Amino acid sequence: MLTVCHRKPHPLDEGSVPMLCAQCDDSARGVCRFCGRGVCATHHAAMPFIITVFGAEPPKSIVVGGTLWCQVCRPQPEPIHMPELA
Numbered sequence: 001m002l003t004v005c006h007r008k009p010h011p012l013d014e015g016s017v018p019m020l021c022a023q024c025d026d027s028a029r030g031v032c033r034f035c036g037r038g039v040c041a042t043h044h045a046a047m048p049f050i051i052t053v054f055g056a057e058p059p060k061s062i063v064v065g066g067t068l069w070c071q072v073c074r075p076q077p078e079p080i081h082m083p084e085l086a
């Protein structure tokens with residue numbers, strides 16, 4: 001049983017500012033899982049979201065299908081090598 005308290009104020013709440021769709025400025029129905037843009041009912045799309053990749057030969061991944069996607073950003077299908085952070 002999951003109980004959610006809606007009365008608890010959150011310091012990061014946007015207050016009275018409604019989130020808008022990144023493409024048409026209509027009121028957003030949700031937020032892109034990948035980039036955080038707002039997306040309306042017209043401009044959202046489903047995209048598999050890879051939570052994690054593990055193992056080798058062959059590697060396996062845990063994927064959530066039907067993740068909300070804004071169609072604007074471009075999630076990369078492969079992990080990006082970032083040697084400068086190593």
Ligand SMILES: [Zn+2]
Pocket residue numbers: 021022023024025026039040041042043
């Ligand atoms: Zn839109």
Ligand SMILES: [Zn+2]
Pocket residue numbers: 032033034035036037069070071072073074
């Ligand atoms: Zn996005």
